[in-house]
Amino acid sequence: MLLENGKIKLRQLEPEDLELLYRWENDPTLWAVGNTRQPYSRYTLKQYILQGDKDIFETHQLRLMIECKETRQTVGTVDLFDFDVFHSRVALGLFVDTQYQGKGYASHALKLTEEYVFNFLKINQLYCHISEKNTASKSMFEKEGYEVHGILKNWIRVGEEYENIIVFQRFNA
Numbered sequence: 001m002l003l004e005n006g007k008i009k010l011r012q013l014e015p016e017d018l019e020l021l022y023r024w025e026n027d028p029t030l031w032a033v034g035n036t037r038q039p040y041s042r043y044t045l046k047q048y049i050l051q052g053d054k055d056i057f058e059t060h061q062l063r064l065m066i067e068c069k070e071t072r073q074t075v076g077t078v079d080l081f082d083f084d085v086f087h088s089r090v091a092l093g094l095f096v097d098t099q100y101q102g103k104g105y106a107s108h109a110l111k112l113t114e115e116y117v118f119n120f121l122k123i124n125q126l127y128c129h130i131s132e133k134n135t136a137s138k139s140m141f142e143k144e145g146y147e148v149h150g151i152l153k154n155w156i157r158v159g160e161e162y163e164n165i166i167v168f169q170r171f172n173a
Helices: 015-025 042-053 105-120 135-143
Strands: 008-011 062-068 074-084 089-096 125-131 147-158 161-171
Touching: 008 105, 015 042, 015 074, 062 105, 074 105, 089 105, 105 125, 105 135, 125 135, 125 147, 135 161
Parallel strands: 089 125
Antiparallel strands: 008 062, 062 074, 074 089, 125 161, 147 161
16 A cells, blocks of 8 residues: 555655754644653654654554655654554644645645555544644544544643643544
């Protein structure tokens, strides 16, 4: 199974991704929606990239880079994490760099990820947590058939404020 369509491909991390990953992982404006609380060194990220040969069944996570096929630019990432084979579910994190947002990359990446998770891994459930304030992501997940299955009140802190998180789920049909 190739993880690509006419617009993008999802690929494994490469050593050439180091500087881009370094910039994204060390952007404190992105930390609130993830679980990062400190900067990463280039050394740590290099080691992470070198672990790319490990299987999702071993590490319970997988990061794929979203690459535009036309320009060969890396525009974002797909993260599968909290992979639970017994309960047949996996969490999804989807990031597209601000300069590439609004061009359909996230929707294409989501569809390819679903194909991989549902058809290849044979997992029953894909879920994600989206801030109530992230209207673009909420709209995309709703458009793609994800259902709201809960709201986590005051789940993340952004600055001095707390934000609610919406739990979106999609099940293997």
